[in-house]
Amino acid sequence: MKIFSATTEFDYTWEEVSVGNWRKYGPWNEKTPHVIAVDTLSRSVDPATGILRTERLITCKQSAPQWLQHFLCTSSVSHVFETSYVDPSAKKVTMCSHNMTMADLLTVQETVVYQPSPTSPAARTQMYQNAKITALCGGWQxxxxxxxxxxxxxxxxxxxxxxxxxxxxxxxxxxxFAEQREQQAKL
Amino acid sequence: MSASLAPECNEKKERYDTCFLKWYSEKFLRGIASTDDCEPLFKEYKSCLGKALKEQGIDTMLEEARADSRESDAEHMKPS
Incomplete structure (x- = not known):
């Protein structure tokens, strides 16, 4: 098993980040061409906690090196299943995802959390990212x-x-949003 | 907004996504969301998507994936 983890900050409020998060893989993002589709499967607000729970299917197209493709017989399109939780009162977005394709051979479990920055909570947002990568094929270490x-x-x-x-x-x-506000102000 | 894995659902998805984003930023985050305004649009998009998922055999993979996410539900659906 290998672990990747990183903490970083964005110079935007938690509200901006949490809205932008739903647009992360849209046309404004030129840096993630490997994500070709994002579909929402289910969405509901829990009446007891007020937490918004969303299930999404993320479709990626990314090439693996020839030797790995050969070994894993991988197809070029793969799917990731993501469940996310937005707690508006705690100002916390948590996204948990794992691969659906080749899951018998390799699991990638990722958790991303967006919260207001501890040092500047009104203006900045902290992102914590953690991924656990485990190859499951028997035998050859x-x-x-x-x-x-x-x-x-x-x-x-x-x-x-x-x-x-x-x-x-x-x-x-x-x-x-600024343009939208300007237009609304004119009306 | 991003595309759907089923191109025939793109239009319905776009309409739903636009509605959701507005609801999310103007109502949900401000704590004034009593109902989900976008439910009718979501239903249309979901019925289109459901067909495609079945045709591509993704629906059965999804059931397994869902079973795996129960653990994270237990952890993240707790009140803060």
Whole structure:
């Protein structure tokens, strides 16, 4: 098993980040072309806690190196199942996801949490990201290690690109909201 | 907004996503969401998507994936 974890901050309020999060893989993000579709499967607000629970199916297309493709007989399209929880009173977004494709051979379990920054809660947002990568194929430790290492490397590249792309989304989102407010003020 | 895995559902998805984002930012985050305004649009999009998931054999994979997410539900649906 290998673990990837990172904490980073965005110079946007928690509200902005939590709204932008739903747009993360949209056209404003040019840095995550490997995500080709995001579908919402179910959504509900828990009447007791006020927590919004959402299930999404994320479809990716990403190439693995030839040796790994050969070994895993992987298809080029893969699916990730994501369950997210938004607690508006605690100001906390938690997203849990895991791979559906090739799950017999390799599991990638990711948790992302967005909360107001501890140092500047009114203006900034902290993102905590953690991923557990486990190769399950029996026997060859060497192969398991190579698969896990490749996956963790790819994961951290995607995470860095994802962060850059999310910054673009947040910036566009802020502009769009400002324009919307301006138009409303004119009416 | 991002595309659907079923191109024939893109339009319905776009309408629902737009409605949801408005509801989320203007009502849900402000604590004034008594009902989900977008439920009718979601139903339309979901029935389109459901067909595609079945055709592509993804529906059975989803059942397994759902079973795995029960643990995270127990942890994250707790009141704060």
């Amino acid at each position: 060497k192969i398991k290690n190579s698969i896990e290492q490749f996956t963790v490397d790819r994961f951290s590249q995607n995470a860095a690109m994802g962060r850059e792309g999310f910054e673009m989304v947040l910036e566009m989102s802020r502009k769009a």
